Amino acid sequence: MPLIVGEEERPPGFATVAPPTAALYKDPGRPEKGNYQVNGTNGTACLLASMGLQLTITFNSVSQNKTVQDVVNIQPNVTKHSGSCDPENATLRLSTDAEKTNLTFFFTLNTTSNKYHLSEVSLSAAWPDMKGDLDYLHGTLGYSYLCREEQTLNVDQNLSINIFQVQVQPFGLTKDQFGAAEECQLDEDDMLIPIIVGAALAGLVLIVLLAYLIGRKRSHAGYQTI
Structure with a gap:
């Protein structure tokens, strides 16, 4: 399902981003929760995340000749994960071969206040990256962020991410375990x-x-x- 953002020249068969007045695809239901771990250079965990993920993407369907919204669940059993950490930044990258989808979460730590947050999300598939400046999933260094309720991260007018039962900690992990939770x-x-x-x-x-x-x-x- 190729997609291009913007008004630049497009090769045949590519869809274009359209306003979000779209017909909604069939709801795939609540996504399964996945558990993800990123290790640092010393081999110990530097980022832990447990969450269910659902993408809502608005695009202009060439086959249907109308604007549609596709709702896609990230399936942990067919998703590869990787990432990296340094003292002030951490990333979690989720990749699926079937849809050729790469979803990356960027976390930033403020070393003055010892507070971290989700600062950016990047999504790529058959279309170029769509990025937005975010300020979600706040936490304190040494503590995990916990939210049992469903949250919606509005990344772009054409992309939102629903997160279910999330617990994440990108910094200050001890013994590869979540720290005390900040709800x-x-x-x-x-x-x-x-x-x-x-x-x-x-x-x-x-x-x-x-x-x-x-x-x-x-x-x-x-x-x-x-």
Whole structure:
């Protein structure tokens, strides 16, 4: 499914990027979660990632003669992974031979604040790279980033990546294991809702109990001793 970004001259058979007013391909369902490890020069893990990945790509279909969106799951069992690390940068590259797809995540560490984040994503297949400046998946040096909820990374108007149940740590690993997790805001919001509901119910019970005690006290005060 070749694709070219931009308005440059295109060879026959290549699709062109079109506005995202597209018919959606059949949803392939929730992607399988894959586990990926990148080792440093000393042979120990310098990046760990566990996540399910789903790509949504908008393009102009030559065969259908209309703009479509293709939703593709990254399948861990047919995906090769590689990457590299240095003190301030780490990459995770996922490659599939069947679709000739290469998806690379670039992480950057701020050595002043000891915070890392996903700074760039590169996707290439039969079309040139599509890149965008990103600021997702924040974490602290020595800690892993954890998000159980589905997240959507909007890379480009023609590409978004859905990430499921992600845990990733590109720096500060110890003994090839994830560090303590820093949970994403989506997970924290999900945890906050039942706490708020529980607090509201407890407050309601307290109000009813106080009303009952006050009513009972007034009822006893209305009687005279003979």
